Amino acid sequence: MGEMNPVKGMRDYLGEDMRLLRRIEETFLGVASLYGYEEIETPILESVELFRRGAGEGTDIVRKEMYELTDKGGRPLALRPELTAGIMRAIMTGKLHSLPDMPLRLSYFGPAFRYERPQLGRLREFHQFGVEAVGADSPALDAETIALLMTGFRLLGFQGLRILVNSLGDKESRDSYREALRDYYRPHLGEMCEDCQERFRLNPLRMLDCKVEGDKALAKGAPSLQDYLGEKSRARFEETLKILDGLGIPYEIDPGLVRGLDYYSETVFEVHLLSPSGKDYGALGGGGHYGGLLKELGGPDLPGVGFAIGAERVLALMKELGLGEEEAGAIEVAILPVGEDSLPYAQEVSYLVRGMGFSAETPLRAGKLSAQFRRAERKGARIALLLGEEEKEGRKVRLKDLRSEEQEDVPLSELEERLDRIFEEEEEHGHED
RNA sequence: GCGGAUGUGGUGAAGGGGUUAACACAACCGGCUGUGAACCGGUCAUUCGCGGGUUCAACUCCCGUCAUCCGCCCCA
Numbered sequence: 001m002g003e004m005n006p007v008k009g010m011r012d013y014l015g016e017d018m019r020l021l022r023r024i025e026e027t028f029l030g031v032a033s034l035y036g037y038e039e040i041e042t043p044i045l046e047s048v049e050l051f052r053r054g055a056g057e058g059t060d061i062v063r064k065e066m067y068e069l070t071d072k073g074g075r076p077l078a079l080r081p082e083l084t085a086g087i088m089r090a091i092m093t094g095k096l097h098s099l100p101d102m103p104l105r106l107s108y109f110g111p112a113f114r115y116e117r118p119q120l121g122r123l124r125e126f127h128q129f130g131v132e133a134v135g136a137d138s139p140a141l142d143a144e145t146i147a148l149l150m151t152g153f154r155l156l157g158f159q160g161l162r163i164l165v166n167s168l169g170d171k172e173s174r175d176s177y178r179e180a181l182r183d184y185y186r187p188h189l190g191e192m193c194e195d196c197q198e199r200f201r202l203n204p205l206r207m208l209d210c211k212v213e214g215d216k217a218l219a220k221g222a223p224s225l226q227d228y229l230g231e232k233s234r235a236r237f238e239e240t241l242k243i244l245d246g247l248g249i250p251y252e253i254d255p256g257l258v259r260g261l262d263y264y265s266e267t268v269f270e271v272h273l274l275s276p277s278g279k280d281y282g283a284l285g286g287g288g289h290y291g292g293l294l295k296e297l298g299g300p301d302l303p304g305v306g307f308a309i310g311a312e313r314v315l316a317l318m319k320e321l322g323l324g325e326e327e328a329g330a331i332e333v334a335i336l337p338v339g340e341d342s343l344p345y346a347q348e349v350s351y352l353v354r355g356m357g358f359s360a361e362t363p364l365r366a367g368k369l370s371a372q373f374r375r376a377e378r379k380g381a382r383i384a385l386l387l388g389e390e391e392k393e394g395r396k397v398r399l400k401d402l403r404s405e406e407q408e409d410v411p412l413s414e415l416e417e418r419l420d421r422i423f424e425e426e427e428e429h430g431h432e433d
Numbered sequence: 434g435c436g437g438a439u440g441u442g443g444u445g446a447a448g449g450g451g452u453u454a455a456c457a458c459a460a461c462c463g464g465c466u467g468u469g470a471a472c473c474g475g476u477c478a479u480u481c482g483c484g485g486g487u488u489c490a491a492c493u494c495c496c497g498u499c500a501u502c503c504g505c506c507c508c509a
Binding site: 112270282377390 | 504
């Protein structure tokens with residue numbers, strides 16, 4: 001039957017990739033907590049209905065990208081294609097909206113699933129970090145989430161991110177704009193691409209960033225969303241930009257920026273970064289303000305703002321930018337038995353060393369010393385303990401610092417203290433740069 | 434969903450119908466029975482994604498299939 005492959009569009013994480021994925025998760029969750037966000041975890045499986053009403057019936061995500069299944073009780077379920085809807089559901093389930101302190105600030109990291117054709121920067125199972133701030137409506141909160149996102153990327157070592165922002169206005173201005181667009185495009189519809197015919201029906205805003213040449217030219221003459229923004233929306237957007245200016249966060253206004261989920265209104269944004277090799281991993285993250293999402297799902301009428309970033313895209317970029325290089329650090333102390341006879345003593349010492357709180361592998365055989373040294377180096381060990389007959393007799397170890405290449409005999413009774421000192425110094429060193 | 438490319442060891446890869454599938458790197462063992470290099474010697478694909486066909490003979494040709502990658506669409 002041959003080899004078992006992972007399911008299409010899904011992958012394993014191991015070695016460097018696993019470490020990076022974890023680092024991305026921990027960095028962003030850590031930054032979120034710096035901003036006062038609390039972590040939340042919700043189920044991967046939710047009802048199909050939740051996503052229909054959350055992301056929107058007409059979106060591609062819901063129409064053709066959901067993994068749907070029916071459980072043994074006949075319930076229509078879906079693997080979550082995004083996490084926001086589930087979090088809104090959790091807010092209602094836990095009645096978090098009746099908590100005294102608004103807004104709620106929630107952060108999350110976890111897998112999401114979309115049935116799409118895999119390609120660069122796109123998996124069928126991918127991981128999202130994100131935040132949701134619910135229960136307050138303020139340009140300052142919009143700006144805060146953008147600032148949070150910037151801080152996270154900065155701590156990971158990123159530079160030169162592009163933040164694209166736009167305002168979709170409130171529901172009324174969007175509705176009237178949508179009609180204006182339809183009026184504009186209607187006479188030309190016959191000459192436009194098939195996708196645009198579809199977009200005309202479902203979401204005319206999408207026609208604006210069609211890649212087909214003829215359609216692109218047409219888009220230039222189209223009415224602008226900005227002209228349809230109500231006075232309140234315009235003021236709100238300007239206030240948001242002013243705050244970003246104040247924080248020193250550079251951004252670009254992109255009037256064509258339209259997000260794929262139905263629930264957004266007012267401020268929306270995306271983060272982009274072109275890789276040095278010119279690869280385009282798509283948006284690293286995106287989000288925005290939403291007005292009626294919670295209400296749409298049957299909850300209270302509370303606004304919110306949030307974003308999600310795609311961990312795999314961030315990971316790929318980190319590797320390309322060389323931000324991913326870090327020591328495996330699997331082993332701190334290498335145990336080197338000298339001769340088969342000293343194997344039991346070496347195993348005993350490895351056990352003691354781990355009891356002292358240092359990582360070490362149990363030696364399984366006593367090979368050539370040079371080979372053992374090579375392995376120690378590969379594993380990133382700082383210290384090697386040579387253990388032969390002589391050491392066994394004297395209940396001591398020959399301790400070699402693999403960095404300075406100095407070595408000395410240390411009685412077992414003093415080993416812990418000795419190791420503590422060495423690794424403490426190392427830590428202090430690490431903090432200097 | 435549509436279009437294109439590619440599948441030979443742990444990795445990078447040669448091979449163009451003929452039976453031992455190059456070469457390089459990595460790894461492991463030994464030369465050196467207590468010290469990380471270099472050097473030298475050895476080991477490492479009963480098999481070329483999988484299934485079928487053509488042939489005396491297929492990794493090489495044909496068909497199918499699966500997988501991966503890339504573009505479109507869309508998005509994180």
